[in-house]
Amino acid sequence: MALVIQKYGGTSVANAERVKAVAKRVVERKRNGDNVVVVVSAPAGLTDELINKAKAISSKPDKRELDMLLCTGEQVSVALLAMAIKELGEKAISYNAHQVKIRTTNSHTNAQITEIDTKKIEAKLKNNHIVIVCGFQGINDIDDLTTLGRGGSDTTGVALGVALKADTVEIYTDVDGVYTADPRIVANPKKLEKISFDEMLELAGTGAKVLHSRSVELGYKYNVPIHLRSSFDESEGTIVCNKELIEEEKLITGISHKLGEALIIFEGISNTPKIASTVFNKISENGIFVEIITQGAGKGINTDLSFVTKNECFDEAILLAKELAQDIGVSNVKGIKNLSMISLVGNINKDKLGVLNKVLLILEEENVKPLILTATDLKISIVIEEIFLKKIINLLHKNLI
Amino acid sequence: MALVIQKYGGTSVANAERVKAVAKRVVERKRNGDNVVVVVSAPAGLTDELINKAKAISSKPDKRELDMLLCTGEQVSVALLAMAIKELGEKAISYNAHQVKIRTTNSHTNAQITEIDTKKIEAKLKNNHIVIVCGFQGINDIDDLTTLGRGGSDTTGVALGVALKADTVEIYTDVDGVYTADPRIVANPKKLEKISFDEMLELAGTGAKVLHSRSVELGYKYNVPIHLRSSFDESEGTIVCNKELIEEEKLITGISHKLGEALIIFEGISNTPKIASTVFNKISENGIFVEIITQGAGKGINTDLSFVTKNECFDEAILLAKELAQDIGVSNVKGIKNLSMISLVGNINKDKLGVLNKVLLILEEENVKPLILTATDLKISIVIEEIFLKKIINLLHKNLI
Numbered sequence: 001m002a003l004v005i006q007k008y009g010g011t012s013v014a015n016a017e018r019v020k021a022v023a024k025r026v027v028e029r030k031r032n033g034d035n036v037v038v039v040v041s042a043p044a045g046l047t048d049e050l051i052n053k054a055k056a057i058s059s060k061p062d063k064r065e066l067d068m069l070l071c072t073g074e075q076v077s078v079a080l081l082a083m084a085i086k087e088l089g090e091k092a093i094s095y096n097a098h099q100v101k102i103r104t105t106n107s108h109t110n111a112q113i114t115e116i117d118t119k120k121i122e123a124k125l126k127n128n129h130i131v132i133v134c135g136f137q138g139i140n141d142i143d144d145l146t147t148l149g150r151g152g153s154d155t156t157g158v159a160l161g162v163a164l165k166a167d168t169v170e171i172y173t174d175v176d177g178v179y180t181a182d183p184r185i186v187a188n189p190k191k192l193e194k195i196s197f198d199e200m201l202e203l204a205g206t207g208a209k210v211l212h213s214r215s216v217e218l219g220y221k222y223n224v225p226i227h228l229r230s231s232f233d234e235s236e237g238t239i240v241c242n243k244e245l246i247e248e249e250k251l252i253t254g255i256s257h258k259l260g261e262a263l264i265i266f267e268g269i270s271n272t273p274k275i276a277s278t279v280f281n282k283i284s285e286n287g288i289f290v291e292i293i294t295q296g297a298g299k300g301i302n303t304d305l306s307f308v309t310k311n312e313c314f315d316e317a318i319l320l321a322k323e324l325a326q327d328i329g330v331s332n333v334k335g336i337k338n339l340s341m342i343s344l345v346g347n348i349n350k351d352k353l354g355v356l357n358k359v360l361l362i363l364e365e366e367n368v369k370p371l372i373l374t375a376t377d378l379k380i381s382i383v384i385e386e387i388f389l390k391k392i393i394n395l396l397h398k399n400l401i
Numbered sequence: 402m403a404l405v406i407q408k409y410g411g412t413s414v415a416n417a418e419r420v421k422a423v424a425k426r427v428v429e430r431k432r433n434g435d436n437v438v439v440v441v442s443a444p445a446g447l448t449d450e451l452i453n454k455a456k457a458i459s460s461k462p463d464k465r466e467l468d469m470l471l472c473t474g475e476q477v478s479v480a481l482l483a484m485a486i487k488e489l490g491e492k493a494i495s496y497n498a499h500q501v502k503i504r505t506t507n508s509h510t511n512a513q514i515t516e517i518d519t520k521k522i523e524a525k526l527k528n529n530h531i532v533i534v535c536g537f538q539g540i541n542d543i544d545d546l547t548t549l550g551r552g553g554s555d556t557t558g559v560a561l562g563v564a565l566k567a568d569t570v571e572i573y574t575d576v577d578g579v580y581t582a583d584p585r586i587v588a589n590p591k592k593l594e595k596i597s598f599d600e601m602l603e604l605a606g607t608g609a610k611v612l613h614s615r616s617v618e619l620g621y622k623y624n625v626p627i628h629l630r631s632s633f634d635e636s637e638g639t640i641v642c643n644k645e646l647i648e649e650e651k652l653i654t655g656i657s658h659k660l661g662e663a664l665i666i667f668e669g670i671s672n673t674p675k676i677a678s679t680v681f682n683k684i685s686e687n688g689i690f691v692e693i694i695t696q697g698a699g700k701g702i703n704t705d706l707s708f709v710t711k712n713e714c715f716d717e718a719i720l721l722a723k724e725l726a727q728d729i730g731v732s733n734v735k736g737i738k739n740l741s742m743i744s745l746v747g748n749i750n751k752d753k754l755g756v757l758n759k760v761l762l763i764l765e766e767e768n769v770k771p772l773i774l775t776a777t778d779l780k781i782s783i784v785i786e787e788i789f790l791k792k793i794i795n796l797l798h799k800n801l802i
Contacts, residue, residue, distance in 0.1 A: 015457075016454070016457035016458055019458060020458065050477070053417070053477070053481060054480075054481065054484060056416075056417035057417055057420060057421065057481050057484045057485045057488065058484045058485070058487070058488045061484045062483065062484050062487050064494075065480045065481075065483045065484045065487070065495060066480070066484075068476060068479065068480040068483070068495050068497070069476070069477060069480035069481065069484075071476070072473035072474075072476045072477050073473075075469060075470070075472070075473045075476075076451070076454070076470060076473050078469065079455075079466045079467070079469040079470035080454060080455065080458050080466075080470065082463065082466045082469070083455060083458045083459045083462045083463050083466045083467075083470075084458045084459070086459070086463050086466070087458065087459045093465075094466060094469050096469070096499075096546075098497075098499035098500075098544065099499075099544050099545070143499065143500050144500070145497075
C-alpha cells in the first residue's frame with residue numbers, strides 16, 4: 001500500500017461540481033489500495049476576493065492580519081472536500097495549519113515550512129481516513145497564521161510528502177505536465193515524461209509557471225519525486241525526480257520565456273567592483289526587481305554594465321540610473337522596454353559552445369540582435385525585443401529540441 | 402482603567418464602511434482610557450453563503466466539517482477589523498479559537514464553552530493592544546473546531562467577560578436596547594434602562610430575540626453585567642444585571658410574543674402519569690418541538706391534555722396525535738394552527754392573581770378566548786388566535802406596563 005500526497009489547485013475546487021470531481025478521483029485512488037493525503041488550495045477567485053476586502057480597508061494591509069484573512073480560503077476548500085468524500089462513503093477528515101502544526105518561519109505572506117506534526121495524520125491514515133490538509137498556510141512559533149507566498153500549496157504538498165515519507169507527491173493543475181516549451185506560443189511542444197529537479201528549478205526560475213520553485217527545491221533536497229498531472233484527465237503527466245532516474249540526458253530539455261522585461265545599460269562605466277556595488281546597492285535599496293546582471297569584461301578601465309528588470313519597474317529604474325550616472329561619472333545611460341528573455345535549459349555543459357553557436361546563427365539569420373546573453377552549465381538565456389519572441393522561440397524549439 | 406468586552410454582530414461588519422465604523426468606535430473607547438477586547442461575528446450573509454456551499458455538496462453536511470467551514474466567517478471579520486483599527490493608529494491583534502484556546506464541549510454546531518486561555522489576551526492588553534477575538538467558535542479537546550449555535554457570538558462575549566473578569570460586556574446589535582414590547586407590533590414601548598438576568602431569560606425564552614439565552618445564563622451565573630446597545634448610535638441601551646442592582650422592581654417588566662404557534666388537544670384523556678408519559682415519549686421520539694404542555698386538573702378520571710408546538714410541526718404532530726389517541730383510548734383529538742403566545746414577564750409573584758385578573762378582563766372585553774393560560778412566579782403566558790395578537794398585546798401593554 002503506497003502513500004500518495006495529492007495536491008489540487010484552486011481551479012480544481014472552484015465550485016461544487018469540481019469539488020465532487022476531485023472527491024471522486026481521490027476516492028478511486030483510495031479504493032485502488034493507496035493511502036491518500038490531499039492538499040487543497042483556496043477555491044479559484046476566493047483569495048482575490050479576500051485581498052479586495054482587505055484593500056477596501058487599508059491600502060497596505062497589515063501582513064499578519066492579511067495572512068489571518070487569506071488562510072480562511074483553504075479552510076473553506078478542505079471542509080467542502082471532506083464533505084464530498086464522505087458523501088461518497090469514505091472516511092475523511094480535514095485539517096488546518098493549527099491542527100497539524102505546520103510550523104513555518106515568521107515572515108508573513110512569504111513564510112517557509114520548518115516542521116509538520118504528522119501524528120494526527122498518521123493516526124487517521126491508519127484508521128482508513130482520507131486526510132485533507134489546507135495548503136498555502138502555516139503557523140509560526142507563537143501560533144500566528146502565516147502563508148507561504150505564490151504557489152505555496154505545492155510546497156505544502158511536497159513538505160507533507162517529505163514529513164510523511166510518501167511514495168509520491170502528485171500535483172494536479174490545469175496543465176497535464178511539463179512541456180518542452182509553452183504550448184500557447186510554441187507549435188507542437190512535447191510533454192516531458194521526466195525532468196530532473198535541477199532542470200525544473202531552472203525552468204521555473206526562467207518563466208515556466210507549472211511548479212513553485214520552493215516545492216521543487218524541497219523535493220530535490222529530500223529526494224521526493226513530484227508527479228505533475230492534470231486534474232481534468234487521466235494522462236500520465238511529468239515526473240520531476242532525481243537525475244539518476246532519468247534514462248536519457250538531453251542537451252536541451254526545455255525552453256522557457258518571460259515577457260515584459262526591460263533593460264538598463266550604463267555605458268562606459270569604470271570597471272571597479274566598488275562602482276558596481278554602488279549601483280546595485282542603490283537599485284536594491286529602492287526595491288527594484290533585477291532579473292539578470294551582466295558586465296562586459298572590458299579590457300580597459302571602462303566597460304558596460306547592464307541589468308534586466310521588468311517593464312513595470314522601468315520608469316523608476318531609468319530615473320534612478322540617471323541619478324546614479326551623475327554620481328559615478330558614467331557618460332551614458334540607456335533604457336529599453338518591451339523585451340523578452342528566452343532560456344534554454346538542459347545539460348548545456350555537454351556542449352555549451354555548440355548550443356550557443358546554434359542560437360547565435362538563428363538570431364543572425366533572422367537579423368535579431370541579442371541584447372543580453374548569458375550561459376551557465378544548465379542554461380543559456382538571451383534577451384531580445386518582444387516582437388521577435390514568437391518567431392525566435394519557435395525556431396529555437398524546432399532546431400534544438 | 403476599565404476592561405470592556407464589546408461584541409459586534411454580523412450587520413455591524415457587513416462591509417468595509419461598517420468595519421471602519423466599528424473600528425472608529427472601538428478606538429474612541431480605547432482612547433478614552435479603557436482596555437478593549439472585541440468579539441465579532443461573521444459578516445452578515447457570509448454564514449448563509451457558506452451553508453449554501455455545503456448544501457451544494459451534501460444535503461446533510463457532516464457537522465464537524467460544517468463547523469470547520471463556518472469558522473472561516475468570523476476569521477474574516479477579525480482580520481478585517483484588526484486592519485481597520487491599525488489604520489487608525491492603534492495597536493490591534495486578531496485571534497481565532499485555536500489561538501486563545503476557546504475550549505468547548507464536543508457537540509458540533511451546538512457546543513458550549515468550557516474554558517478560555519486568557520494569557521495571550523492579557524499580555525496583549527498589557528502591551529496596549531486592542532484584542533479582537535472570533536465569536537461563535539471554539540475548539541474541542543482534540544483541537545477540532547466547533548461552533549456555539551445561533552447567537553453564539555453573544556456567548557463568546559460574555560464568556561470572555563467572565564474569563565477576563567471584565568467590568569462590563571457590551572453587546573452591539575441593530576436594536577438599541579430591550580423594550581417593554583416589540584416596537585414592530587406594539588405602539589410606544591419603552592426602552593428599559595435595566596432588566597434582571599432572570600427576567601431577560603424569560604423574555605428571551607418567550608420570543609424576545611435581542612439576546613441569546615445562553616449568554617444571559619452565563620452573565621447570570623458569574624454576575625457579569627451585559628450592556629445591550631445599538632451599533633448605529635450612541636444611546637445608552639439596556640443593562641442586563643443582577644436583580645439587586647435594579648432600584649425599582651416592576652410587576653410587569655416586559656411583554657414578549659411568539660408567532661406561528663399551534664395547539665394539539667387530547668380531550669378526555671385518562672388522568673394518569675403513565676398515559677401522559679406515553680404521549681410525550683412518542684412526541685419527543687419524533688422530534689416534534691413542544692413549547693408548552695398543560696393538563697387540566699380534572700376531578701374525575703378524565704381530563705384534557707394539550708401541548709403547544711409550531712405551525713411547521715402541526716401536520717406531523719396531528720397525525721401522530723391521532724395515532725396515539727387510538728393507542729391510549731382517547732375519544733377526541735383537536736388541532737388548531739395560527740396561534741400566538743403572549744407572555745408577561747416580571748415580578749408577577751407580587752400579585753399573580755391581580756395580573757391574571759386584568760389579563761382575563763381584557764380578553765373578555767375583546768371577546769378573545771385564551772386557548773392556553775399558564776402562570777409562574779415570573780411569567781404569565783396566554784395562547785390566542787394570531788388574528789387577535791396585535792389588538793390584545795397593545796391593550797395589555799397599555800394597561801399593564
